[in-house]
Amino acid sequence: MSLTHGILGFLCYNDMTGYHLAKAFRSSIHFCWYAQTSQIYLELSKLEQKKLVKSRLVIQSDKPNKKIYSITDSGKQEFLQWLNDNHDGVGFKNAFLMKIFFSGNSTPEKTILKLQQFSSDCKQYKSDMECVPQDLIYQYKKTVEPEHTLYWDFAVEFIYQYMQMCIDWANSCIKALSEVQENMQK
Amino acid sequence: MSLTHGILGFLCYNDMTGYHLAKAFRSSIHFCWYAQTSQIYLELSKLEQKKLVKSRLVIQSDKPNKKIYSITDSGKQEFLQWLNDNHDGVGFKNAFLMKIFFSGNSTPEKTILKLQQFSSDCKQYKSDMECVPQDLIYQYKKTVEPEHTLYWDFAVEFIYQYMQMCIDWANSCIKALSEVQENMQK
DNA sequence: ATGGACATGTAAGGGGTTACATGATTGC
DNA sequence: GCAATCATGTAACCCCTTACATGTCCAT
Numbered sequence: 001m002s003l004t005h006g007i008l009g010f011l012c013y014n015d016m017t018g019y020h021l022a023k024a025f026r027s028s029i030h031f032c033w034y035a036q037t038s039q040i041y042l043e044l045s046k047l048e049q050k051k052l053v054k055s056r057l058v059i060q061s062d063k064p065n066k067k068i069y070s071i072t073d074s075g076k077q078e079f080l081q082w083l084n085d086n087h088d089g090v091g092f093k094n095a096f097l098m099k100i101f102f103s104g105n106s107t108p109e110k111t112i113l114k115l116q117q118f119s120s121d122c123k124q125y126k127s128d129m130e131c132v133p134q135d136l137i138y139q140y141k142k143t144v145e146p147e148h149t150l151y152w153d154f155a156v157e158f159i160y161q162y163m164q165m166c167i168d169w170a171n172s173c174i175k176a177l178s179e180v181q182e183n184m185q186k
Numbered sequence: 187m188s189l190t191h192g193i194l195g196f197l198c199y200n201d202m203t204g205y206h207l208a209k210a211f212r213s214s215i216h217f218c219w220y221a222q223t224s225q226i227y228l229e230l231s232k233l234e235q236k237k238l239v240k241s242r243l244v245i246q247s248d249k250p251n252k253k254i255y256s257i258t259d260s261g262k263q264e265f266l267q268w269l270n271d272n273h274d275g276v277g278f279k280n281a282f283l284m285k286i287f288f289s290g291n292s293t294p295e296k297t298i299l300k301l302q303q304f305s306s307d308c309k310q311y312k313s314d315m316e317c318v319p320q321d322l323i324y325q326y327k328k329t330v331e332p333e334h335t336l337y338w339d340f341a342v343e344f345i346y347q348y349m350q351m352c353i354d355w356a357n358s359c360i361k362a363l364s365e366v367q368e369n370m371q372k
Numbered sequence: 373a374t375g376g377a378c379a380t381g382t383a384a385g386g387g388g389t390t391a392c393a394t395g396a397t398t399g400c
Numbered sequence: 401g402c403a404a405t406c407a408t409g410t411a412a413c414c415c416c417t418t419a420c421a422t423g424t425c426c427a428t
Contacts (some may be wrong), residue, residue, distance in 0.1 A: 001415075002281040009288040019379050032283035039416060041381060064379040064424065083292050086303040088282040090311050090352070095188040096274040097218035101341040102195040104334030106269050111337075117272040125276050148290030150366070151297075154359050155287040165351045166276070173340050180336070187387075205407050225388060227409060250396065250407040 003035050003043050004052075008079040011053060011071040013144050018044050018067070027135055028152070031125075031159045044069055052078055100173075108177045108184075115177075119170040126163035132156055189221050189229050190238075194265040197239060197257040199330050204230050204253065214338070217315065217345045230255055238264055286359075294363045294370075301363075305356040312349035318342055 010016060010024050021044075022037040035043075047053045052075035055067045071079070096118060103111045196202060196210050207230075208223040221229075233239045238261035241253045257265070282304060289297045 002279070002284060003415080005281075005288075006284055009284070009291070012288070012291055017379075018381090019377095029284060029287055031277065032280045032287065034277070034279070036417065037379095038381070038418090042416090045381095060379095062425065063377090066379060079288075080291065083285055083288060084296060084300075086300050088285070088304070090282075090304070090307045090349070091217065091220070092278065092280070093188070093220070094218045094278070095191075096276075097341050097344055098188060098192055098195070098215055099269055099274070100337055100344070101215055101218065102191075102198070102265075102269060103337045103340075104331065105195070105198055105266065110270060114270075114272050118274070118276070121276045145290065150362070151286055151289040154289075154362075155283050157358075158283055158286070158355050161351050161355050162348070163276070165347050169344050169347050172343075176336070176340075189387080203407075204409090205405095222389065223407095224390090224392095224409070229387090231409095246407095248397070249405090252407060 002033060003039065004047065005079060005082045006033050006035075007040065007043055007047065008052065008071055008075055008082075011069060012076065012079060013148070015068050015070040017069065021069075028132065029155070031129065031132070032155060047075070051075075108181050112174055112177050115170045115174050119167050119174075122163045122166045122170070126160060126167075129156060129159055129163070188219060189225065190233065191265060191268045192219050192221075193226065193229060193233065194238065194257055194261055194268075197255060198262065198265060199334075201254050201256040203255065207255075214318065215341070217311075217318070218341060233261070237261075294367050298360055298363050301356045301360050305353050305360075308349045308352045308356070312346060312353075315342060315345055315349070 006025065006029065007021055010021055016024065018037070018041045022035075022040050025034055025040070044053065044055075048055060048069075051072055053069045054072055055069045057065060057067055059065050099114065100111070103114070106114075192211065192215065193207055196207055202210065204223070204227045208221075208226050211220055211226070230239065230241075234241060234255075237258055239255045240258055241255045243251060243253055245251050285300065286297070289300070292300075
């Protein structure tokens, strides 16, 4: 349901091809939504059927032909309706957390390794995030109103804070498990 | 893929019916995984076909008949393999965050309302979490080895920390947007 | 000549949601 | 009389993933 709205959101900024949309997802909101390129093409066809977007074919001689999509009035309406609906719910699905929940079936050593891996993945992700806003602004600053970038920063900051929280949590779990290990050895 | 392993995880603790599994999800890991009751029954049939669980029918006169499921050796093996695989990835999908990202298409006022709603949902969720460990331990302490409860606490603590992080982040966004509003009025 | 950027799709299948269907017993 | 608890399922549909399929131009 939300890939739909992600696509509409980008088309609010600019007309784009499926190919460019796929790139836009990868270089910006991949941290809160992502999709395979093929899925984006499927979604675009559906959106066109529903008249939420329209396309025009551009014939190119040096490159493959392309279909440039733009958002329609009813597409914009649909997008704004989604944007202004405040009932998202804070719950989520997290397979890693479920593993931790069930880790009594494993050993403290293995769980410590799992937590260390998680923590280092988070550190990596966090440092990868640091260049996202610059990339985004570099790519879109010419075409996008300046008031959008504030919200991009909010979203990036969320992930940044989230990763830090994960790292701190993992460290405190590792500490608790180390103590368990020490007591077992006595 | 992970509902499978959640079911197997619970069946490691105890033999259970589909009905009880649905309740177990709701009263414990609903904060990191959830499923419709009907989906659990479907999944149980698939697991039985794959010989990862087996069932026995219990005929009851006062209540409807029931099928009690238990995990098989290959089920336990599958579960442990999943548990010890450390490649979960830290990325996730979050429709709310995507809305924030695209909120340049809305107004600061509406976005402040959205953030306030989010913050208050998080507070609610956080206070609901406070009784989860007690509920869990009350329900399962007789049947579950005591070393499991440490991991339950880890998982609950994660959500607790996450909700706090969300509240702090939302407040700082609201503050930034209030300043934008003030500058606009000048 | 090899690989990357450009560019668009189809097919099969998995996992999940929503809605619907049934029916007995127990407690207020 | 009504709602809750116990108890199990089917059907339709949606979204997404993985894999496959095709083809050109340009730079190294």
